[in-house]
Amino acid sequence: MVKEVPPDERIEILFRLTSSSSSRVAEPEKTPRDTMAEQIRVLICGTGSGAHALAAVASRNPRFEVRVLTQSANRAQRWTEIMQRERLTMMVRNGKDMRAWKANTFMVTDQPEQAARGCDLIIFAVPAFRHWRYLTSLEPHIEDGCVIVGLPGQNGFEFDVRSALGARLKNCVVMNFDSLPWICRVTEFGRAARISATKDKLVGALEGDLTRAKLKDPLGAIRSLLGKTPELSVSGHLLGITLRSLNAYSHPPIMYSRWKDWNGQALERAPLFYQDIDEETAELLGQISEEVVATSKRIMAQYPQVDLSQVIPMYDWDIGCYGNDIKDKTNLMTALRTNPGYAGIAHPMIQTENGQYVPNFNHRFLAEDVPFGLVVIRGIAEIAGMPTPCMDRVLAWCQEKLGKEYLVGSSLTGKDLSTTRCPQRYGFTTMADILGLNSAQAAAQSR
Ligand SMILES: NC(=O)c1ccc[n+]([C@@H]2O[C@H](COP(=O)([O-])OP(=O)(O)OC[C@H]3O[C@@H](n4cnc5c(N)ncnc54)[C@H](OP(=O)(O)O)[C@@H]3O)[C@@H](O)[C@H]2O)c1
Numbered sequence: 254m255v256k257e258v259p260p261d262e263r264i265e266i267l268f269r270l271t272s273s274s275s276s277r278v279a280e281p282e283k284t285p286r287d288t289m290a291e292q293i294r295v296l297i298c299g300t301g302s303g304a305h306a307l308a309a310v311a312s313r314n315p316r317f318e319v320r321v322l323t324q325s326a327n328r329a330q331r332w333t334e335i336m337q338r339e340r341l342t343m344m345v346r347n348g349k350d351m352r353a354w355k356a357n358t359f360m361v362t363d364q365p366e367q368a369a370r371g372c373d374l375i376i377f378a379v380p381a382f383r384h385w386r387y388l389t390s391l392e393p394h395i396e397d398g399c400v401i402v403g404l405p406g407q408n409g410f411e412f413d414v415r416s417a418l419g420a421r422l423k424n425c426v427v428m429n430f431d432s433l434p435w436i437c438r439v440t441e442f443g444r445a446a447r448i449s450a451t452k453d454k455l456v457g458a459l460e461g462d463l464t465r466a467k468l469k470d471p472l473g474a475i476r477s478l479l480g481k482t483p484e485l486s487v488s489g490h491l492l493g494i495t496l497r498s499l500n501a502y503s504h505p506p507i508m509y510s511r512w513k514d515w516n517g518q519a520l521e522r523a524p525l526f527y528q529d530i531d532e533e534t535a536e537l538l539g540q541i542s543e544e545v546v547a548t549s550k551r552i553m554a555q556y557p558q559v560d561l562s563q564v565i566p567m568y569d570w571d572i573g574c575y576g577n578d579i580k581d582k583t584n585l586m587t588a589l590r591t592n593p594g595y596a597g598i599a600h601p602m603i604q605t606e607n608g609q610y611v612p613n614f615n616h617r618f619l620a621e622d623v624p625f626g627l628v629v630i631r632g633i634a635e636i637a638g639m640p641t642p643c644m645d646r647v648l649a650w651c652q653e654k655l656g657k658e659y660l661v662g663s664s665l666t667g668k669d670l671s672t673t674r675c676p677q678r679y680g681f682t683t684m685a686d687i688l689g690l691n692s693a694q695a696a697a698q699s700r
Contacts, residue, residue, distance in 0.1 A: 293474055296320045296372045298387045299379030300328050300361070305446040306437040307378050307404070309343045309356035311478050319359035322368040324386060328442075329363040335443035336361070344440070344447040369394035373467045374402060374474060378433065380617060381407035381625035381674065388417035397424040398467035402475065403494075405432045407621075408501050408629035409674035411460065411491040415689060416679055426461030426471060429494040431563075432574070434483050436594045450594030452483040452574045456563050458491045460689075483574075489560035492688060496549050496564045496633065501626025502541045502644065503567065504618035509647045510534035511600060512612050512654075519609035523602040527595035535586035540643040542567035545630060548639040552684060555637075558698050559688060614654040623651045624673035628659050632675030635665055636684055 293316055297307050300323045311319045323329050341356040362368050369375065369391050377384055384406070395401070395418070403410040406429035414427050436450040459471070468474050472487050479485070507526060510533060549564035565573075568585040571592070576582070580591035589595065601616030627648055634641045645660060652659050658667035659675075670678050676687045685695035 292316060292318045293374060293468065293478075294318045294320070294372045295374040295376060295478065296322055296368050298322050298375065298377045298391075299383065300325070300332065300442075301379060302437045302439045302446060303378035303404070303433045303435075305341065305439050305443075306343070306433075306435055306448055307376060307478075308359055309341050309446065310480065312357040312359050313354075314478060317478060320368050320372070321359060321361045322365060322387070322391075323361065323363050324383070324390070326363045329361050332361040332443040339444065341443065342445045344445065345451075346447075346449050365390040366394045369396065369399075372396065372399055374400050374471065374478075376402045376404050377406060377410070378404050380621050381410070382621055384410065384413050385417065388413055392417055392421070395421070395425065396467075397421075398465055400426045400428060400461075400466055400468055400471040400474075402427075402471075403429040404434070405430050405498060405500075406494070407674075408495045408498050408626045409676070411495065411689070412629075412674055412676065412679050412681075423462065424465050426459060426463060426466045427491065428457055428459045428471060428475075428487070429491055430455045430457035430485075431494050431498045431570075432500075434479055450575070450578065453577055454573050455483045455485050456494070456497060456573075457485060457487045458489050458494045458563065459487055460491050489563050490688070492552070492559070492633070493549065493561040493563035496545055496561060496630060497570070498626070499542070499567060499570055500618075500622045501630055502545060503538060504622040505627050505651050506537050506541055506647045507534060508600070508612075508614075508618055508654075509650045510537055512614075513650055515612065519605050519607075519611050520602075521609060523599035523610045526598045526600050527589045527592065528597075530586055530589050532586055535584065535589065537643060537647070538567055538589075539585055541641075541647065544634065544639065544641045544644055548630070548634045548637050548641075551637045551639050552633075555684060555700055556688065556698050557700055619651055619655055623648070623655060624657070624659070624669075627651065628665065628670075628673040628675045631660070632665050632673075632677050633687060636676060636682065636687060 295311055295317050297304050304321060308319055308321050311317045336358050343354055343356060345352050401414060410429045411427060415422055432452060432455060434452055434455060435448045437446060437448045439446045472485060476485055511524060546564055546566060549561040553559060553561050568588060571588045572582060575592050575594055578593050579588050581587035601613040601618055602610035603613045604610055631641060631644055631648060648660050657669040659665055659669055661667050665675060665677055681687050
């Protein structure tokens with residue numbers, strides 16, 4: 254489990270762990286921007302559910318100047334026009350109550366240069382398959398000292414950032430969190446969104462030279478943006494967040510368990526994604542989670558300075574995130590079935606002409622969470638030399654449903670690997686490559 258330390262001390266520890274140049278915490282070279290007097294310019298990438306909620310929440314805090322970047326000129330124009338007429342309404346569940354409030358106005362643009370100008374924080378709240386396009390369009394405009402945050406970055410976020418920013422990365426700070434702070438949905442584009450649950454806790458990691466960052470305390474700034482909940486805990490290596498982000502190894506196995514024996518007959522109703530989970534599915538989830546935890550332990554055994562202690566069993570993750578809400582904490586199955594935040598979430602289905610339902614295998618539970626999730630973790634396990642029979646069983650079924658080839662026999666050499674975020678796609682063949690260590694650092698740190 255993550256050891257809690259006071260925020261200031263935490264940042265210092267993180268800097269010590271992640272700075273490649275020296276273990277001494279140097280004085281910041283630039284005037285920090287996160288004083289109460291100065292506004293923090295935050296850019297939110299995306300116009301989906303997470304981006305609506307984030308922009309709305311941030312807009313209420315006068316400390317922040319909020320901008321939203323989309324890749325769609327049409328969406329930028331539509332949202333801007335809507336905002337001229339009315340303010341975004343947020344419906345937020347608090348226990349049994351729903352509370353409504355209005356967001357303040359903010360800029361929405363499809364121009365990366367305008368969006369990134371003077372930004373202190375850039376937050377990605379967009380599906381992982383869009384990160385690369387956002388990163389490469391923003392790269393020429395990202396200013397030195399900017400803090401780039403995946404909220405969530407999903408698995409392998411740091412690989413994309415490293416690859417897109419190249420040498421410029423040394424002037425930026427990268428953070429990744431294991432999830433979005435909320436379960437949220439846009440109910441009407443630009444006009445209304447709903448937060449149906451707020452997580453108790455988010456776990457993140459930070460890498461980079463804080464002495465170069467415009468924000469002296471990026472974690473404090475994000476805390477101030479999000480408010481009291483979720484509690485943010487930031488420690489360890491970014492790879493820990495890649496291994497801990499469990500959409501990758503929860504959504505695909507649940508899809509596999511529910512549909513592997515499906516006979517092709519349409520259903521009268523869409524089965525519930527979490528509330529219908531049975532013992533066999535929960536057992537599979539537990540086994541895959543053990544494979545991930547074992548992978549992290551193997552890496553830490555080889556690189557004792559790399560802290561991956563954020564990687565914990567799925568049951569512990571759920572209790573950590575939703576513990577206050579879960580009604581029956583007996584085991585993983587009951588925890589998933591009795592989490593009110595998950596209540597009513599159905600399997601992704603397509604409605605047939607006669608009003609019945611068939612599963613949608615192109616939904617992001619497979620389309621995002623396999624190439625940008627499960628395959629990433631599987632690729633790391635392969636390089637770590639950790640066998641993953643349960644993960645492999647699920648992956649073989651998923652890739653068939655997606656019409657892709659990632660796993661061939663027991664290795665990740667399929668023809669569609671280049672469309673994933675697995676380490677092999679970036680040419681990483683060793684754990685040192687994955688960790689971003691040069692040969693001298695790898696030699697000094699490995700056991
Ligand atoms: N919503 C939740 O409750 C929740 C909870 C936990 C984790 N997450 C994770 O948080 C991240 C963001 O989730 P979200 O719910 O905000 O996503 P979302 O609502 O599905 O985001 C959709 C946005 O992504 C962009 N996009 C571009 N091309 C797209 C395409 N082909 N298909 C779909 N979207 C496309 C669009 O924005 P632009 O064109 O403007 O870029 C679109 O508005 C995801 O990784 C998700 O897995 C979400």
